[in-house]
Amino acid sequence: MTTPFTIGIDAHKSTHTLVALDSAGKVCGERTVRAVSEGHAEALRWALKFGTDLEWAVEDCRGYTRLLEQDLLAANQRVIRVPLILMAHTRKAARTPGKSDAIDATAVARAAQRERDLPVAFHDEKTWQLKLLMDRRDDLVTQRVAFTNRLIQRLHLLDPARARPRDLTRASNRHPLGEYLSTRPGLEAELASEELADIDRFSRNIDALTKSIGDHVREHGSTLTHIPGCAEITAARFISAVANISRFRNEAAFARYVGVAPQPEWSGLSRGRMQLSRGGNRQLNSALHTIAVVQIRLDGPGRAYYLRRIEEGDTKAGARRCLKRKISRTVYTRLRADYRRATETGRAPNHHRD
Template identity: 30%
Template sequence: MIILGLDPHPSTHTAVALDARGVVLDSLSVQNDCDGLNQLWLWSVQFEDHCWAIEGAGNRYVAPLLALLCASEQSVYHIHPSLTSQYRARRGKKKNDLVDAENVARVLLANPQLPPYQLSTQRTRLQELSRTRDKLAQQRKANQMMLEALPDTTAASLSTALQAVLTSLEAALKELEHAMATLVAQVAPSLLTLQGIGVVLAGTVLAEMGDIQRFEDVHHFASYCGAAPVERGSGKNTRWCVNVGGNRQLNRVLHLMALTRLRCDERTKTFVAKKEQEGKTKRAALRALKTHLARELYRTLQASHVGGPIPAPS
C-alpha cells in the first residue's frame, strides 16, 4: 500500500508518496484550484494501490479534493496537525510543505489503526459554527474589556461605537447558537440531557468527535479527549501523569462540565471530596472527575449515535 501524504493550504497542496518501507517515491506541489486538483489526481493514479493521509481533512479548503476522492471511493485518513508536529520533532527541525507532507504519510504508516475519514456535510457545518462562535466570543470579550477600561474622559462617540460592535457580536452569537441547536437536536438530542452540557458544548462535542464507532472502547475515547492518565515508568519506578495530548476542544468541554457539576451536583462534590481524602490534590481529583465524565459522555453518544456519518436533516 502506497501512502500519499498531503499537506494542504488555502492556495497550494503538497503531496508525497511513501511506500510500505517508508521510502519516498515521489512528490508534487500544485495550486489549490481545478487545474491543480486535476494534476494531483493524475499524479496519484500512477500508484495502483494507494490511500490518502491528509493533515486537517476537515478544513474547508480541502473540501473540493475530498469530494473528488470520496466520489472515486478513495481511502482517506485524517491526520491531526499535532501528530505531524510530533514526527517533525523526531526527525529534525526543518519545516516546509514537503517535510510536512512526508511526515503526514509517516504518521499513517506508524499508526495503521487510525480510522478512515468519513465525509459528513453536517459535521463540517457544526465545525464551522462551533469554531466561528468561539472566535466571535473571544472578540466579544475583548471588546467588553476595552469598553470597561475606557476612562471617564473618553469621547462618547467611542463608547457608542464599541457598544454597537458588542451589540452586533451578541446578535451574531445568538444566530450561530440557534443554528447549532437545530443540528444538535437532529443528531444527538440526548447530549442536552447531561448536566453541564448546553447547545454550545454539545455542538463542540459532535463537531470534534466525528463517528463514535471509530473508538474501540471507552478508554480510547477518554484518551482521545486527553482525559485518560498516561503511564510513565522505567524499571521499578512507575507513575501516572497528566495527558497533555488529545483533542483540546473536547478536553475543554469536560473541564467546563466538571466545573458546572462541582457547583450544582452533590454526587460530584462527594466524588471529588472522596478523591481528596484518598490523598489526591484538588487538581488531581478534578482530572479523575474528567475521566469519569468522558465515560459518561461516551455511553450517551453510543446510545444515541449508531455509527457512520452524521445523518442529514430529514
C-alpha cells in the same frame, strides 16, 4: 495489513505537493497540483499509477484540506489526518536536511505509516453545518471579549472613580451604560458608545447563533443534553468535533482524544507513575471541565463521586480529573448510542462529508 502505498500531502492555499511512499517508506514519486478540484482529480490519476490500494495522509489543518478531503472521499479514498506535532517530529528525525514541500509531504506520509491508529477523515453535512455555526459563534465571542476589554479601559479613562460595568453580555446592563455615555462629552465617550454598540451587535448575533445551534442539536436527536451540566452549546461542541464516534475503536481512544487519559511517566524504580496529559482536543477538554464543575456544585452522583475521591486521599484537582474521565465515558457511551439509533432508523449520515 499494511497498505502498499501511502500518499503524503503537504497542503497550501494554492498548491498541494504529493509524495508516494511504498510500504517500506521508500519515496516512489512526487507531484505538485493546484488546490482546486481539477488539481485533486489530477492527483488521483497520478496516484492510481501506483495501484488502487492507497491511503492518503494529510496534515490536520482543515482550512487548507477540506476541499481536498471532500474530493478524495467522494472518490472512495481513505484519508488519514496527521496531527501537526507528529509530522514535525518525523521531519526532525529524517535523514534529509532542510525544509521543502516534498520533505514535509514525506514526513506526513511516514508519520501516518508509523502511527496506525490516527483519525480517518469523515464528513457529513449536519455535523459540518454545526461546526460552521460553532466556529462563527466562537469568533463572535472572541471579538466581543476584545471589545469589552477595550471599552472597560476607555471607561476608566473617562471616570476612574466609576464602578466597573457589570456583565455586558446582558442587555439589561448595556442599556444603563449607554444612557450614561450619552451624557458624557468628548471623543472618548463617543468612541465608547460605538464600542458598546458593537458589543450589542455581537451579543444579538451570538444569541441568534445559540438558538440556531440549539435547534440543530435537537434535530440531531442528541441525548448528551441529558447529562447534568451539559447544555446544548456543550453538546454541539462534542458533536461537531467528533463527527463520527465510530472512528474511535474504544472509550480509551476517545479519552485520549479529549485529553483526559493520563500518560506514563516512569523509569526504573518509579514504575507505574502516571502524568496528566496536556494533549488532546483542548476545547473538548474544556467542555468536560465545565460539566464537571457544574456536577460538583449540584447534589447528584457527580458530586458524590468527587467527594468520595477526596475522602480516599485525592486532591481537589485530582478528584476533578477523575470526574472528568468518568464524564468522558458517559459522553462516549451516549454518542455511540445516538449513532447506533440513527443507523437503525436510517438517519445516520453518509460518510463522505464533514
